[in-house]
Amino acid sequence: MSSDIRFTDFKSDKQPTWCPGCGDFGTMNGMMKGLAETGNDPDNTFVVAGIGCSGKIGTYMHSYALHGVHGRALPVGTGVKMARPDIEVMVAGGDGDGYSIGAGHFVHAVRRNVDMTYVVMDNRIYGLTKGQASPTSREDFETSTSPEGPKQPPVNPHALALASGATFIAQSFSSDALRHQEIIQEAIEHDGFGFVNVYSPCVTFNDVDTYDYFRDSLVDLEETDHDPTDREDAKDVILDSETETQGVIYKDESSVPYHEQHGVDEDMSVIPEGAPESATDLVREFY
Amino acid sequence: MAADFNWAVGGEAGDGIDSTGKIFAQALSRAGRHVFTSKDFASRIRGGYTAYKVRTSVDKVQSVVDRLDVLIALTPRTIEENLDELHEGSVIIYDGERTTMQDVEIPEGMIGLDVPLKSLAEEAGGAIMRNVVALGAACEVAEFPIENLDSALEKRFKDKGQKLVDNNKEAARAGQSYVADEYDHEFDYSLETTDEDYVLLNGDEAIGMGAIAAGCRFYAGYPITPATDVMTYLTGRIERYGGHVVQAEDELSAINMALGAARGGARSMTATSGPGIDLMTETFGLIATSETPLVICNVMRSGPSTGMPTKQEQGDLNQMLYGGHGEVPRFVLAPTTIDECFWKTVEAFNLAEKYQLPVYLTADLSMAVTEQTFSPDTFDMDEVEVDRGNVVDETTIDDHTSDSGGFQPHEITDDGVSPRAFPGTADGAHMSTGLEHDEQGRRTEDTEMRVAQVDKRNRKVETAREREDWSPREFGDEDADTLVITWGSNEGALAEAVRMLDEEGHDVRVLSVPYIFPRPDLSEDVEAAETTVVVECNEQGQFADLVEHDVLERVDRVNKYNGVRFKADELASDIKATLAEGVEA
Numbered sequence: 009m010s011s012d013i014r015f016t017d018f019k020s021d022k023q024p025t026w027c028p029g030c031g032d033f034g035t036m037n038g039m040m041k042g043l044a045e046t047g048n049d050p051d052n053t054f055v056v057a058g059i060g061c062s063g064k065i066g067t068y069m070h071s072y073a074l075h076g077v078h079g080r081a082l083p084v085g086t087g088v089k090m091a092r093p094d095i096e097v098m099v100a101g102g103d104g105d106g107y108s109i110g111a112g113h114f115v116h117a118v119r120r121n122v123d124m125t126y127v128v129m130d131n132r133i134y135g136l137t138k139g140q141a142s143p144t145s146r147e148d149f150e151t152s153t154s155p156e157g158p159k160q161p162p163v164n165p166h167a168l169a170l171a172s173g174a175t176f177i178a179q180s181f182s183s184d185a186l187r188h189q190e191i192i193q194e195a196i197e198h199d200g201f202g203f204v205n206v207y208s209p210c211v212t213f214n215d216v217d218t219y220d221y222f223r224d225s226l227v228d229l230e231e232t233d234h235d236p237t238d239r240e241d242a243k244d245v246i247l248d249s250e251t252e253t254q255g256v257i258y259k260d261e262s263s264v265p266y267h268e269q270h271g272v273d274e275d276m277s278v279i280p281e282g283a284p285e286s287a288t289d290l291v292r293e294f295y
Numbered sequence: 296m297a298a299d300f301n302w303a304v305g306g307e308a309g310d311g312i313d314s315t316g317k318i319f320a321q322a323l324s325r326a327g328r329h330v331f332t333s334k335d336f337a338s339r340i341r342g343g344y345t346a347y348k349v350r351t352s353v354d355k356v357q358s359v360v361d362r363l364d365v366l367i368a369l370t371p372r373t374i375e376e377n378l379d380e381l382h383e384g385s386v387i388i389y390d391g392e393r394t395t396m397q398d399v400e401i402p403e404g405m406i407g408l409d410v411p412l413k414s415l416a417e418e419a420g421g422a423i424m425r426n427v428v429a430l431g432a433a434c435e436v437a438e439f440p441i442e443n444l445d446s447a448l449e450k451r452f453k454d455k456g457q458k459l460v461d462n463n464k465e466a467a468r469a470g471q472s473y474v475a476d477e478y479d480h481e482f483d484y485s486l487e488t489t490d491e492d493y494v495l496l497n498g499d500e501a502i503g504m505g506a507i508a509a510g511c512r513f514y515a516g517y518p519i520t521p522a523t524d525v526m527t528y529l530t531g532r533i534e535r536y537g538g539h540v541v542q543a544e545d546e547l548s549a550i551n552m553a554l555g556a557a558r559g560g561a562r563s564m565t566a567t568s569g570p571g572i573d574l575m576t577e578t579f580g581l582i583a584t585s586e587t588p589l590v591i592c593n594v595m596r597s598g599p600s601t602g603m604p605t606k607q608e609q610g611d612l613n614q615m616l617y618g619g620h621g622e623v624p625r626f627v628l629a630p631t632t633i634d635e636c637f638w639k640t641v642e643a644f645n646l647a648e649k650y651q652l653p654v655y656l657t658a659d660l661s662m663a664v665t666e667q668t669f670s671p672d673t674f675d676m677d678e679v680e681v682d683r684g685n686v687v688d689e690t691t692i693d694d695h696t697s698d699s700g701g702f703q704p705h706e707i708t709d710d711g712v713s714p715r716a717f718p719g720t721a722d723g724a725h726m727s728t729g730l731e732h733d734e735q736g737r738r739t740e741d742t743e744m745r746v747a748q749v750d751k752r753n754r755k756v757e758t759a760r761e762r763e764d765w766s767p768r769e770f771g772d773e774d775a776d777t778l779v780i781t782w783g784s785n786e787g788a789l790a791e792a793v794r795m796l797d798e799e800g801h802d803v804r805v806l807s808v809p810y811i812f813p814r815p816d817l818s819e820d821v822e823a824a825e826t827t828v829v830v831e832c833n834e835q836g837q838f839a840d841l842v843e844h845d846v847l848e849r850v851d852r853v854n855k856y857n858g859v860r861f862k863a864d865e866l867a868s869d870i871k872a873t874l875a876e877g878v879e880a
Contacts, residue, residue, distance in 0.1 A: 020726075020737075021699070021701075022737060022738075050724040051718075051719060051720065051721050051722065051723060051724050052718070052719055053718075053724075054558070054559070054718050056555070066726050066728065067726060067728075067737065067738055070724055071724050072558075072718040072723070072724050072725065072726075073724075073725070073726040073727065074554075074555070074558050074585065074726070074727045074728070075726060075727070075728035075729065075730065076551065076554075076578075076581060076729065077551075077577055077578050077581050077729060079547075080547060080548070080551040080577075080578065082548075083515075083543065083547070083548040083549075083551035083552045083555065084551045084552070084554055084555035084558070085555060086541070086548075086552050086555060087513065087515065087551065087552035087553060087554060087555025087556040087557075087558075087559065087563070088555040088556065088558055088559045088718070089555075089559075090513060090539055090541065090552070090555075090556060090559075091512065091513050091555070091556035091557075091559035091560065091561035091563070092559040092560065092561075092718055092719070094719065095559065095718045095719060112544055112545065112548075113544065113547075113548050115544075116543075116544040116548070270539065271534070272539045274512075274537045275560075275719075276512035276513055276537065276538065276539075276556065276559065276560070276561035276562075277559060277560025277561055277717045277718075277719075279510035279512065279562060279681065279683075280510065280681065281680070281681050282676070282677070282679050282680060282681055283507075283508040283509075283510075283676035283677075283679035283681075284507065284508070284510065284536045284537075287507065287508050287536070287676040287679070288676045290504045290507060290508070290532065291494055291504070291671050291674045291676070292494075292671070294494035294495055294496045294500070294671075295324075295325070295450075295492065295493075295494055295495075295671075
């Protein structure tokens with residue numbers, strides 16, 4: 009890894025087609041800066057993207073990448089990291105990708121604690137399909153498919169993560185570039201599954217959860233007496249539905265990542281030209 | 296051919312039937328006898344009839360027959376279920392002290408041996424060994440040296456301590472002596488032993504071993520009958536070769552993990568059955584269009600939906616050939632024997648990487664859970680070749696880089712095969728996607744590039760047709776007017792059926808086809824035959840349809856879909872019946 013990597017090296021030659029002002033620009037910039045600052049380069053980084061506006065990120069970033077099917081980005085990232093512990097893996101998707109169609113995978117990815125970073129670009133709306141309720145939309149948020157609001161409580165992804173045994177839970181805001189980048193960096197450096205939910209406003213279909221709304225309401229945990237290593241503290245923050253926060257909510261400093269738990273540390277891409285040495289032992293077992 | 300001997304143990308699920316049968320099969324194998332096993336089982340943990348059957352001979356055996364010489368019956372139902380296969384002189388070993396067996400009636404002409412299995416086991420150290428007592432009794436009936444059983448018991452229990460091994464040996468001897476002392480009867484059997492060394496394994500295990508031999512390092516799966524044995528086999532073994540097994544939360548996740556590992560450059564696979572393939576089909580198009588090498592093993596069972604989960608069927612051919620929206624090539628391999636499960640798994644990994652596409656490797660339930668003996672040379676690891684296809688490194692990557700400096704993982708080439716760069720390769724960073732893409736993997740809707748990429752992907756199939764050997768296996772009389780075509784596990788029964796037909800004066804030529812796509816062109820073979828019969832375990836004749844499509848001629852069909860595999864004698868008469876109908880027409 010060379011030290012002269014700049015975050016722009018992670019930019020592809022494709023111009024984003026996100027709407028002007030979309031929160032995803034800032035989210036992506038923070039990801040690229042975080043990767044560069046932590047000493048990664050495009051050739052040793054693997055980005056997995058889901059489907060939706062957020063899923064386009066694989067196209068706009070330059071790295072090894074897979075733009076997968078809807079909701080399955082986390083299993084793909086899990087497979088990449090297990091096969092290649094030497095590669096930096098970052099998974100990115102939206103709130104629909106992660107908490108609706110992919111919610112089952114989210115819970116289990118958190119439990120496995122694979123050493124990768126999961127960035128959810130949460131705009132509380134389905135943007136690519138032109139404005140339907142998402143799992144994080146407010147109960148009374150009116151959309152084309154929920155004219156009176158979804159009338160069901162939004163998913164609390166942090167609570168889901170905590171309940172699933174998360175070792176790193178954070179929240180950032182794409183417009184607060186510095187803090188967003190710092191939080192992403194901390195997630196990358198965490199030994200285990202680094203989960204960052206990013207408020208990434210949709211300027212086209214969500215006129216409630218706007219830049220102004222987040223600017224006015226966000227409380228930075230760093231400016232409070234919150235102790236992110238204290239699970240009880242984390243629980244209080246997570247279950248407080250009245251306050252929007254940003255910062256590292258929970259961090260288990262004794263986290264043991266999957267590859268250490270399971271002794272998975274080899275680069276699996278390297279194999280011999282014939283059967284592995286002592287493969288005949290396998291035949292003998294059947295005597 | 297030497298006379299074969301047919302033995303079974305049956306009872307309720309949870310009675311330890313499977314391990315009892317396996318121990319006896321192992322004892323026979325260690326005595327240098329060939330073995331072919333089959334299982335009748337239900338998916339309930341406890342309750343319901345289950346049986347483990349063993350056919351053995353000093354000659355190769357590769358199918359089941361409708362005959363039982365010795366039956367260990369733990370329940371009355373075991374006798375009822377096997378009435379058709381029991382014959383005059385068959386021996387039934389049972390425990391008359393067991394409440395349910397007290398009033399059991401031994402059918403006329405058969406020999407009932409009432410052995411106090413539980414009491415004798417308790418004397419030897421524990422009631423749990425009652426089935427081993429029965430095995431000892433069976434050794435006496437079959438005049439089979441009990442030292443071979445000792446050897447199998449050692450293998451089975453050595454990890455649990457010598458005391459347990461010794462207790463089991465004692466239990467076996469108690470059963471043996473009881474029969475010798477209490478029944479002054481000359482039984483008709485004498486199982487000779489040979490000096491041959493055999494290994495005993497089932498299709499799922501052969502697939503698992505083939506995967507490790509081929510350099511597979513990553514397996515993700517979700518438990519499902521009858522594919523779970525592949526995962527069970529790999530767990531604890533693949534780690535010794537630097538690999539890893541993950542039990543995923545569902546099949547959607549399993550295949551995506553396998554896909555991720557493959558993108559990382561690992562030889563990667565998943566195994567499931569039809570219902571799992573349904574879920575995995577969601578990701579299938581992505582694997583194929585991103586040109587990711589992946590082996591997807593489908594151990595077929597009876598469908599549709601939950602169907603008959605523990606029963607035989609070959610009904611998923613169309614699912615594998617056509618599953619998924621849009622059009623994209625995939626290969627489908629279907630080994631026809633247990634030893635071929637090993638070799639076709641190796642081949643599947645090579646084909647997947649050489650042509651950078653998903654390969655379905657399909658076995659069926661009968662083959663997956665059936666154990667058979669082989670000479671260990673059958674699995675000669677020195678014969679395993681690994682071909683990773685067109686993988687670039689730092690020194691060759693420049694040849695596949697665009698003018699603007701981007702690596703081209705979907706380069707338009709004459710043979711359709713593009714270069715592959717594993718993560719970590721300098722200047723190789725690229726995106727793979729389910730979107731239509733250009734040579735660099737970037738999204739495109741350009742009409743010319745779309746056509747170029749579709750054509751390129753399909754060109755890989757034409758290249759593979761030319762470069763690889765897709766021949767079927769042939770046996771029987773090559774000049775016969777009757778051609779029988781089959782695929783999957785029917786081959787063993789068919790081989791014996793052909794011998795039976797030959798003895799009756801019917802000449803038959805058989806083509807057993809392990810390649811479903813691409814597949815051999817059988818036009819000339821079908822044209823040369825007067826009658827062509829396609830044999831398969833499904834109702835619709837999915838492979839027969841393919842043959843008709845290829846040769847533009849109607850074929851006769853023998854189909855079975857009651858959940859039970861073909862038996863040799865049954866198949867011989869089905870084929871004869873088809874020929875008779877053909878003559879009348």
